Amino acid sequence: GQNIDQPTEMTATEGAIVQINCTYQTSGFNGLFWYQQHAGEAPTFLSYNVLDGLEEKGRFSSFLSRSKGYSYLLLKELQMKDSASYLCAPTDSWGKLQFGAGTQVVVTP
Amino acid sequence: GAVVSQHPSWVICKSGTSVKIECRSLDFQATTMFWYRQFPKQSLMLMATSNEGSKATYEQGVEKDKFLINHASLTLSTLTVTSAHPEDSSFYICSARDEPSGQETQYFGPGTRLLVL
Numbered sequence: 001g002q003n004i005d006q007p008t009e010m011t012a013t014e015g016a017i018v019q020i021n022c023t024y025q026t027s028g029f030n031g032l033f034w035y036q037q038h039a040g041e042a043p044t045f046l047s048y049n050v051l052d053g054l055e056e057k058g059r060f061s062s063f064l065s066r067s068k069g070y071s072y073l074l075l076k077e078l079q080m081k082d083s084a085s086y087l088c089a090p091t092d093s094w095g096k097l098q099f100g101a102g103t104q105v106v107v108t109p
Numbered sequence: 110g111a112v113v114s115q116h117p118s119w120v121i122c123k124s125g126t127s128v129k130i131e132c133r134s135l136d137f138q139a140t141t142m143f144w145y146r147q148f149p150k151q152s153l154m155l156m157a158t159s160n161e162g163s164k165a166t167y168e169q170g171v172e173k174d175k176f177l178i179n180h181a182s183l184t185l186s187t188l189t190v191t192s193a194h195p196e197d198s199s200f201y202i203c204s205a206r207d208e209p210s211g212q213e214t215q216y217f218g219p220g221t222r223l224l225v226l
Contacts, residue, residue: 042220
């Protein structure tokens with residue numbers, strides 16, 4: 001079965017750092033995606049983790065622990081445009097993504 | 110990065126008509142594409158997996174005769190909503206799987222908003 005858990009909402013100020021945690025229980029787990037979705041738009045790709053550890057891409061970093069069924073997305077130097085929903089999506093070997101409800105990040109001035 | 114397009118971006122139709130949505134990978138070949146549906150303030154729900162040259166695989170609860178999927182080439186998949194009804198009004202999004210050099214990535218199209226009157 002599939003079970004994905006991430007916080008519903010997080011609020012932070014411009015310039016701050018926010019960490020979005022995600023725990024999952026997925027059969028046939030292959031890797032984990034993080035996507036950003038602005039209201040009314042389709043998701044945009046942020047990262048994909050297959051191996052344990054931290055992957056850094058500019059202001060965004062993503063971490064994966066396969067044994068713990070745990071991942072986090074780290075957003076640094078927050079900007080107003082980072083206000084969006086962030087989706088944790090584990091995938092199986094067929095590439096099928098399962099989405100949780102997402103975490104709404106609100107960036108305040 | 111890779112680009113996936115969808116057409117149309119918006120469609121309004123009368124109840125009972127059929128609507129065809131196209132999903133194209135513009136600069137890579139996608140043997141696998143996925144179709145999702147998203148209702149307001151809800152998460153994306155996978156509808157079906159579309160494989161080039163074979164029949165689509167539908168998720169539980171998705172009617173295959175109502176949502177016809179055709180993956181005619183490595184860059185094009187189509188979703189046809191047959192005999193659409195108001196409850197089919199939703200945001201339909203496709204994604205395409207890109208596996209260059211074994212590095213998995215999935216890119217989403219911009220989505221198609223369907224409103225059935």
